[in-house]
Amino acid sequence: MIKLFVGLGNPGFEYQGTRHNAGFWWIDALAEQLKVTLQPDAKLQALVARTQIQGETVWLLEPQTFMNLSGKSVAGLAKFFKIPPEQILVVHDELDVAPGEAKLKKGGSHAGHNGLRDIHAQMGSDQYWRLRLGIGHPGDKAEVVNWVLKKPSPDQRDAIHDCIGRSLQAVPDLLAGQMDKATRLIHTHKKPNKPPASPLLQSPPSS
Numbered sequence: 001m002i003k004l005f006v007g008l009g010n011p012g013f014e015y016q017g018t019r020h021n022a023g024f025w026w027i028d029a030l031a032e033q034l035k036v037t038l039q040p041d042a043k044l045q046a047l048v049a050r051t052q053i054q055g056e057t058v059w060l061l062e063p064q065t066f067m068n069l070s071g072k073s074v075a076g077l078a079k080f081f082k083i084p085p086e087q088i089l090v091v092h093d094e095l096d097v098a099p100g101e102a103k104l105k106k107g108g109s110h111a112g113h114n115g116l117r118d119i120h121a122q123m124g125s126d127q128y129w130r131l132r133l134g135i136g137h138p139g140d141k142a143e144v145v146n147w148v149l150k151k152p153s154p155d156q157r158d159a160i161h162d163c164i165g166r167s168l169q170a171v172p173d174l175l176a177g178q179m180d181k182a183t184r185l186i187h188t189h190k191k192p193n194k195p196p197a198s199p200l201l202q203s204p205p206s207s
Contacts, residue, residue, distance in 0.1 A: 001177040002129065004059045004083050005030060006074050008092040008115040011064040017157075019135040020067060020148040022093040023115075026133060026164050027062050033168060038062060046073035053175055059083075063115075070115040071122030078123065088128040089174060090119060093148060097134030100159030102167050104131055104183045129179070131186070133163060 007027030008020075015021055031038055031049055038047035038060060049060040059081070063073035078088060086106070092115055097103055107127045110116035120126050136156065138147040152160060166186070173182035 001056065001087065002058075002089045002174045003056065003087040004061060004074075004078060004089070006061045006063070006070075006088060006090045008067060008070050008090065009062065010066050015149070017151040018149050019093050019152050022133040022135060022160060022164075023091040024062055025161070026091040026131070026167070027060055029164050029168055030171065031060055033171070034058075034060075036060065040064070044073045044076050046077070048077070056175075057081075058175065067115045069118055071118035071120070074119050075122035085123055085125040085128040089131055090116065090128055091131040091133065092116065093135045094132035095135060095137045095144065095148070097132055097136075099134050099136050099152065099156040100163050101134040102131060102163050102186050103134075104129065104170075104179070104186045106130070106179070131167060133160060133167075135160065 005027060007023035007025070009015065009022070009024035010018070010020060016024075027038070034049075034051055036049040036051050038049045040046075041048045044061075045063065045065045047062040047064060051058050059077060061073060061077055063070040065072055074088070074090070077083070078085070092113060094103065094113075096111070106129045109126070110120050116130070119128070135148070135152065138144060151157070166188075170182040170185040173179070173185065
């Protein structure tokens with residue numbers, strides 16, 4: 001099962017709405033769904049929340065180190081609480097996936113994503129799960145840095161948030177370790193509906 005949900009992004013008001021912060025958007029939506037509040041943790045240099053779901057401790061984490069140093073927070077929490085890579089899900093923006101789509105995968109290259117690059121280095125492993133939220137590609141490699149640090153168009157923003165809503169429906173499967181089922185749900189491109197909340201997401205939060 002997934003015990004640590006990580007969203008990647010850059011801290012600060014000026015970055016809040018930028019494509020590179022899609023991972024933060026996902027974690028914020030999950031925190032709202034779980035009714036937990038992310039709190040600053042100076043030692044981890046991150047915003048952190050902890051809750052209990054069916055007797056298991058589950059963590060939410062948003063590194064506040066800026067993207068290129070994301071691994072410090074992830075590895076710090078994972079190593080202290082002995083969470084193995086295969087029980088970690090890192091949610092991040094993905095240039096090679098269209099806005100409105102998401103892909104779930106385990107392991108593999110960081111593909112030039114600086115947040116993943118640092119997590120690879122700090123964890124000493126690539127065997128964690130990634131939820132790749134599509135932000136599209138500018139079409140010119142030279143424009144990539146500018147692209148990820150700008151806000152998406154309203155249509156793209158709506159597509160990304162629709163995708164976040166749909167992928168959150170896979171959280172009960174992610175928590176249960178039913179990764180094949182979660183993958184099928186996430187890879188099905190359709191408008192999110194709002195079914196009754198799963199019992200997995202109704203456990204009272206702990207501080």
